[in-house]
Amino acid sequence: MNLITEEQATIQQAAKEFTAKHIIPNAAEYDRSGKFHAFLLEAAKSSRIFGMAIPKSFGGLEYSPLTQALVLEEWGYGCCGMATTLAASVLSMESVMLAGTDAQKKQFYTPMLNGKIGAFCLTEPTAGSDVGGGKTTAEKTADGYTLHGSKCWITNGGIAEVFTIFAKTDPKAGMKGISAFIVERSTPGFTVGDEENKLGLRSSNTVFLHLDNVKIPASALLGKEGEGMKIAMQTLDLARPAIAALAIGLAERALGLCVAHINDRFPARPFPGQALQFKLADMRIQIEAARQLLHHMMALREAGKPFSQESAMSKTYATDVAINVAATAMRLMGSAGYVSEVGKLMRDVKVMQIYEGTNQIQRLVVARAVLARPKAAAPAEKAMAK
């Protein structure tokens, strides 16, 4: 039971229906083929749901953070592969939302509202957890910048129309030399490599991108030069709860399938033993705790309070819970689980502990906050205390 408004309940119900109608019946097929599910964008175009984070002034739905989480949970329940396509598109928008000018926002949002999608390009072969280790450069020219380098693990890379790309305007300055840019797919020199053949999230498109002499205008720069790292980190703070929401949806699905299976096997009596009951109870407790952590984090965000640490905690806890719940569901269902869609859930959930910042990186963030020494009291206070 969640304390949500009537409007949120209506939106949640609509997301449930969308998931049941369009996502669940197609998930297995697209998981097998690994193909991109273009039909989903078509299906959602009229509702503008992929523009749920876009402000109303730009024609979007401007859902509150909590409302967005409710929708993402439903998508995650349906298929985290398809949901990742949608969530990653939202992620690419967040950078523009944070640092873009009105003209840039319009440039980025317009395709989104027309059923097109975006991609966020930060990771490079040498820069995973170590974001500053990237080699992609943005060389300043007379009328803009020229991009060189490559990006990997780019979700939506092969299908997106607009991209936020991070590159070094000052390669010697490390993290402080990173800047963010908006790049359109049609720009010459921008090529998409082969699609990765993944364990899970198979219908989500993941590719390598090559940037070879990609010339972009000065107006493509998001914020100021050197602000890229800040923009990237703030974007990920906003994006991590989306992963938490997908993971919570996935865990709900795993528990539901496990319970349905056990109910099938125990028609009336004997009632499942305590060993089984308690495991199911633990799964329920963990999912609920993960959901409340996420919803609380979204409430902080809505209230304009700091939420960076809560964002890290929420993503870490929800994805750890999700893999534990999926693995437990699989184990308890035995071979029936091994041949069921719980297998897909297991395959889908693993990467969630890795992408958008590994759970190890999140723990570093939390540990830093935990270990922070209290600020020294001001001299005047000290004097007064005496």
Place this chain on the structure above:
Amino acid sequence: MSISLTENLDRIQVSAASFAEEFLEPIAADLDKSGNFPRALVAELARQQLLALPVVKQAGMAAHVDTLRIMSQSCPAVASIVNNHALVAYAIFKWGDEKLKNDHLAQLAQGETLGALAIHESGPALGLGPDALIGVIAGGKITLNGKKTFVRNAGVADVYVGFASAGAAGATSAVGFVAAASAPGISVGPTYQTMGLRGCPVADVTFKNVVLDAGLLGTVADGADMLAELSSAYALGEAAQTIGIGKIAAIHASAAARHRIQFGHPIADLQAVQQLLAEMATDAHLAWLGVLNAAQLADAGTPFTVEAAMVKSFLGRFGQKLLIDAVQVEGGMGICETAPPHFKGTLPLARLFRDIAGTTLCDAPDDFPEGLIATSF
């Protein structure tokens, strides 16, 4: 590092390792892709005398599980085929009469016939589901009706060893039996698509008015104990597979961590990564000591079901975690089924992640090893 076991065990270990390297390593990825039963391998396994180790005097259960562990470092699916097959031989060897032994053991050991264990049902416990397999003994014949679910090697097997509730549904005594796959009334359902261990076929087997003139294992009074022992032996085999998978995954993860440079250093230098690698190695090592101990008890003719239950309980908690953590250390590359063009090296972790889920399952809701352990002392 482990101390040397016995000369025979060491010899078998070397033989299993060279078999795995020569025959399993090259086919593992393709077998996973196709899922086709690797029939040609069975003859080779027989030639190397690895098919029926539990019943070979100079080998035994310890040699069997060690072989499964080693094979699972290359291809856990083949180890599943072998475990199911070898335990059919074990059941006939331990509880069959002379005729059953003469009819089956040599053929099973030489790979001329393939065995499958039919021990699981779809109900809340054995004999309690709507399709429970019922065995009625009358006039020296066994009549079987019902269904066994998720039988490994189903369809490709020539011989089934199974257990049926004696006389009626819910009976506490069990009829252990040996049945030829060709017996009239036995039919095999469609092969399930499994997420891993692909190549070891899994299907349901239905028994409709199957009448066996012979083939009773032991006595009906001992049936439940026989099934418990067989399930324990099976659990040891699966545990050995889990450990083999976990060990090779840890090796891959550790190599990846040494090569992966972030923040100017290999991530293997980070305590958080060392913690994961160390836990993998520790859990696999301690579990292996438990498996070996239980297998040696079995070889000594001592009860080993409690020790096997401990291993199962332990790996129920830590088995899947071995691969969850190994993939975590390898990062994005760990979730790739095939190596991206820019990657040099092999990437088996995604496959092993799917495989290990299949070696750590509870195959019945009443599969509760902790119950046996808690009441044993």
